[in-house]
Amino acid sequence: MKNPKKILLSGILIFFAITIFGYIIFQARNIIIGPIIKIKTPINGSHLRESLIEIKGIAKNISYISMNDKQIFTDDNGVFSEKLLLSRGYNIIMIKAVDRFGREIQKKLELIY
Structure with a gap:
């Protein structure tokens, strides 16, 4: 069985990575649109x-x-x-x-x- 702390840490890191990526795309839309x-x-x-x-x-x-x-x-x-x-x-x-x-x-x- 996997360590629950590692699973929690992995989940938090994935959440923050997705959030940061989404924010970058959201801000870049103005550059892309013109x-x-x-x-x-x-x-x-x-x-x-x-x-x-x-x-x-x-x-x-x-x-x-x-x-x-x-x-x-x-x-x-x-x-x-x-x-x-x-x-x-x-x-x-x-x-x-x-x-x-x-x-x-x-x-x-x-x-x-």
Whole structure:
């Protein structure tokens, strides 16, 4: 019969190894996924009555974000909010984000005023 202390010690070591491995995978998901941009308002393709609008969204896993090649900033939770003056007619707004590894994502927002 095996020693109960060895069995208990082996079980504890296996538990901690699995816990540490799971934590590493959990933290690495942001590195694996890359940058994310979600535009909350306005909805793409919207017909707007006001020329001055506020674009709101969330960006995750980024080191830099811009709107129409102008740097914008997020709060600690990744939320951004920028006011923009639309031209009459069809408008295209490009939001671009880059992560610390140089991976880039772009979102195109098409609006009509």
